[in-house]
Amino acid sequence: MTSLHVLATGPLVTIQDRGRLGLAHLGVARAGALDTPAAALANRLVGNDGDAAVLEVVLGGLEVRVDAGCWIAVTGAGHPHASAEWLPAGVTFRVDAPSTGVCGYVAVAGGIAVPPVLGSRSTDTLAWVGPPRVEPGAVLPVGRAGGRPRPLDTPRPPRRGPLRVRVGPRADWFAGDALGRLCAAPYVVAADSNRIGLRLDGPPIPRKRDGELPSEGMVLGAVQVPPDGVPIVFLADHPPTGGYPVLAVVDEDDLWQCAQLRPGEEVRFSRVRSPAGSTG
């Protein structure tokens, strides 16, 4: 079996797939790639199916080698025009620090074939369910390549825009037109953002009631507002339950952008009106 030898890592390298679904009621975060279109593209380029596990590389710094030649592709941060290439055995493959964006994705034909944990190979950085984080010296098994590599693919348009939001379950905890306020001014990405949440600096959203909400289930993309009024967008490793009111929910199709926003960059929200009467 082919192995991938990890020679060097940057700030954080984890194994990710589509995540661990259906276990939130046991307190298990979903995990999974943050920039799902980039991870899917990397898999397509090397001929994997969409469930294959890839490496999520935060700010580059990864060096790997394989002991038998294989197709490899890197997408996401710094790689808008992705393609697959043949990596011969023993040759070092580097993912450099990108000049823009945060998360890069490395797929190898056959996928990273570590044993799944609860049905997924994703690492959840909240409770560390799943494979351990990837460190220098790790030797990762590579699965058998099945599909035909498609070294050239049309990447998704790497077009950023405002994060589209719909109203959340606890909008009535906030004063006035809080969703309007959220969408009125830009927020700045804060330095303590991670796989759990995109933290922001910007105009606070005042509440009209005090106290804490009894813990309730949280969704991916929930815009949770703690007592200081500054919103947090929940990403893949978010806790399955939480006690701060959720003002809004970011459209899943826009969440990939949160994987690529750097501290200091601006982000805006824009409101999508849900069809009336779908729930009451």
Next chain:
Amino acid sequence: MQLHPVGRNAVLAEVTDAVEALDLATWARAAQLGAVEVVPAARTVLFDGVSDVAALTARLREWTATGEPPGGPRVEVPVVYDGPDLALVAEMWGTDTAGVVARHSEIEYVAAFCGFAPGFAYLSGLPAELAVPRLDSPRPRVLPGSVGLAGSWCGVYPTASPGGWRLLGRTDATLWDPTRDRPALLAPGTRVVFAPR
């Protein structure tokens, strides 16, 4: 029951308390309402990954609380009652440590929901008059298997973590093991009794 929309494909159902939330979640799982996640909590059930929100909403309107106790499996958790807060809880309950052990172990609890950490179950059943406040500042490290109280909840720490619950004792039962068929020993709906050792 109140229903709140949560973005594009989730619905939050709000009921009166944790017992009713568990009742709804148990019914919803059996009825296969087309949600990837059914997450009971303190007084809500979240339905996430819903393919047809309108259809799910219509089905939820059919539900009425059964008021029946959950029919989940019954798990006996052996406990050595030697926790650091045992004497303090005895004082709050107006009894001695033997009295705490007797009161705590005579109740059949129900795992209402999980949160905080994988496999950490909030167990209901402690009468309201025995509720105890959390620690003012959490301990930096609580050992796995620690049995504690917070408010009228009882819980058992599955893994080492910081924690603010009042600790009564410890169990050597494995609360969380992702390689098991049932990774969480105390999944929602499980009936739980503590056996003093």
